[in-house]
Amino acid sequence: MQDIKTREDIHFIITELYKKLLSDDIVKHFFEDVINENHLEEHLNIVTDFWNGILFSATDYQRNAMQPHLILHERKPFKHEHFKRWLLHFTSSIDDNFKGEKSEMAKTRALSIATVMEIKMSSHS
Ligand code: HEM
Numbered sequence: 001m002q003d004i005k006t007r008e009d010i011h012f013i014i015t016e017l018y019k020k021l022l023s024d025d026i027v028k029h030f031f032e033d034v035i036n037e038n039h040l041e042e043h044l045n046i047v048t049d050f051w052n053g054i055l056f057s058a059t060d061y062q063r064n065a066m067q068p069h070l071i072l073h074e075r076k077p078f079k080h081e082h083f084k085r086w087l088l089h090f091t092s093s094i095d096d097n098f099k100g101e102k103s104e105m106a107k108t109r110a111l112s113i114a115t116v117m118e119i120k121m122s123s124h125s
Pocket residue numbers: 027030031034046047050063064065068069072078082083086109110113114117
C-alpha cells in the first residue's frame with residue numbers, strides 16, 4: 001500500500017470519508033445544509049484544501065476551520081459520540097487505502113484537532 005502523495009489522494013480520502021459520514025445515522029444530520037444547498041462537491045474541495053495545507057504545506061485554504069463547527073454546534077450540538085464516529089470514519093478511509101508517514105500524520109492531526117474542537121465546544125454548551 002502506498003502513502004498519501006498528492007492532492008488527488010486527499011480528495012479520494014475525503015470523498016470516502018463523506019460517503020461514510022452521509023450514510024451514518026449518528027452523524028448525517030450535521031450535513032443536511034451542505035446537501036440541501038447542493039454544496040457537497042465544493043465542500044469536499046474545501047476540506048481537501050485544508051488537508052493539503054496540513055500534509056503538503058499548500059496555501060489554498062485560508063479560512064478558520066473551527067468557526068463553522070462552533071456556529072453549527074449552537075443549532076446541532078456536537079457530542080463525544082459524534083467525534084468518535086467522525087474519527088472512526090476518517091481513520092478507516094485512510095487505513096483501507098494508504099499507509100506511511102503522511103497517513104500517520106493525518107490521523108494524528110485529526111485526533112488533535114477533534115480534541116481541541118470538542119474542548120472549545122464544551123465551553124460553549
Ligand atoms: C463530529 C465531528 C464533525 C462533524 C459532524 C463535522 C461537520 C462539518 C460540517 C457540517 C461542515 C460544513 C459547515 C459549513 O459549511 O457551514 C464542516 C466543515 C469542515 N470541517 Fe468538519 N466536522 C467534524 C469534525 C471535523 C474535524 C475533526 C475536522 C478537522 C480535523 C474537520 C474539518 C472541517 C473543515 C476543514 C471544514 C471546512 C470549513 C470551511 O468551510 O472553511 N471537521 N464540518
